[in-house]
Amino acid sequence: MDVFSFGSNSSCQLAQPSGEDAHEPRQVELAAGSGVVASNGNHTLMLDGDGRLFAAGCNSHGQCFADGAVLPQFARVGAGDRRVTHCAGGWAFSVVVYDDGTGPEVHTAGHGPAGELGLGPTTPQSRGARVAEFPPAGRRVAQVAAGMAHVAVLLDDGQVWGWGNGRKGQLGDARGPCWRPVCVWPGGAAAVACGREFTVVADAAGKIAVLGAAKHGLHDVPAGAAMGSPGPSPLAGWTSVQAGWTTIHVVVDGRIVAWGANGHGQLPPYAAGDGPRFTRVAVGSEHTLAATADGRVYAWGWGEHGNCGPGGDVVIRRFAEVFCARTPLLLLGAGCATSWIGVAAL
Template identity: 30%
Template sequence: MASYELLCFGSNGNGQLGVGHDEDLMLPQLSFQSDGVGIKKVSCGGNHSLLLLEDGSLYWCGDNSSGQCASSDIKISLEWIPIPGKFLDIACGWEVTIVIDEDGWVKTRGRGDKGELGVPRLKHSTEWIDLFRCEDPKGSRCYATFQHCVVVVPEKIYGWGNNRKLQVCDDSALKIIEEPKVIYEGDTSDIEMALGKDFTCVLSRTENKLIIKGSLAKELPELISQLSHDFGSIAKIDSMWSSLHILTGERKLISIGRGSHGQFLEEPLPSETLDFVTGSEHGVVTTADMKVYCWGWGEHGNCGSLFKTETNPINDKSNVISPLNMIGKYEKVVSIFGGCATTWLVLVT
């Protein structure tokens, strides 16, 4: 029977790493272990984290002061606590949680001053709110970022929340979209999404086409020109709060947006790069030989230590703006996730 280990490091002021204390870490520490059931997804809000297993089980840790995780008197948990029910997908805004449950219901909870709960005039709920039901739950996905949310269902994409930068839709009269609104219609089976603080990016894999809404839209023509001229196909997209990052078929990384704190990778990606993900303002890379690297804004230890010491895992602020930094080499890394100044690795043993 396979055993799955979740390692993590980075920002931990509210216990959102689930390691039993609230000290920032800059070396990977064991957070969760699962025997026989794989770890499907880790999603992180401003100060809370959710952990979804392959069997639909869901756990939370960190900040619950707005009821974003559970109907409980526990306001902060330093360890993982189960959430009743079974779930297909999860996403976290700053203080909001959005899920798709096993019956296809899209639900939200927590605090959302910019419409993130998806209900007109409602800014706070400590209980699950049913928004709508997906006709094909297994083909549906949810996404969230700082103050807006997106759900992809067959043939449609819904969005809601903050629209001051036109990050959800192009109607400038709608500063806040308080309930799910269709923002895209068409084949969504090959769609990949990336949400930043003030933008939304849609990638059609079949057409090798990007659609960008919001603050980065003005950079789209230059980006398309660069892609078509230099690199061709798009393998993957992901976004930090303030920048979009595109992995090409040739394993080159193209970035647009803000790179003032090391968010733009100055050196080439490691050879044999398999995958990359982003957190709020940092990136994580895995390679074919199971090495893990980080780069970017590492003020909370989320890009690892530059000193490679094993004696003191607590953040010593040595790596605030990080170059490409090797975190470690492992037997088998099956997935990586980035949160709000947090980094997560899933290993199988």
């Protein structure tokens, strides 16, 4: 796979050693094909299809599971040859799940003054340690998400657990710093996403619950889509549930249903129902990338660092084409003002 990145790069989080922002996609050096990108601060995690974990960017708190203050290019990190199944990145911390078939282990690294590491109040910083007694016996991890300072983990039984900063209610009833994992959703969840100070829980039928900050109309989910609301959900058949810092995006039949803040053009700029249908969508802090079946990649939202491509506009309120893949598109990712595209190598 050939991987390209663009956007904010002050800490080499684009895996570009120059340390300068990139306003157009540039290919980065990577030792393996990749499938998942996780970035929510000034560092980036990349997970390939073989369970190998790579990291680049700021490592001042050990959030890259490595030594050194900065990783200028992608380097393989983690615990030896152990297989990683999931990863997520917060502002200055990271979460990974190791699972070699004998049962999952959740490990965290970085800076966690509000419990982001889930390691207890005596361990607010770590270069990598296991979260004790989690997940519960017999359970496996289905998904991991991270906000600015909190974590949400979806288990295979539909429960959602979390830890970190819960002062806005993003961890349900567990308010304030939550130093250990707690159950924040009792069951029935099929997807989870984290915004800056909120958590989104979706069930298989398209019902949505929002825990946490009520600003920007985040709790104003589409009629019929809230958990427990009567009638069919307009989000039934969803294929992706994601969150920006202050927005929620649900993909249904190739179109994006989104709500929340729009001061920086974060919501998709549909006009009278017009616009392309997307096969892949990646939501960053305040911008979005979306790809069509013919390999065209579009961006919109806050693009000050070039993460929405060239042009000089800080706010992009249109579907701006930023890339056209000549080979199959395999990867789409978005982080804190960073953008990622992966295509099959020629």
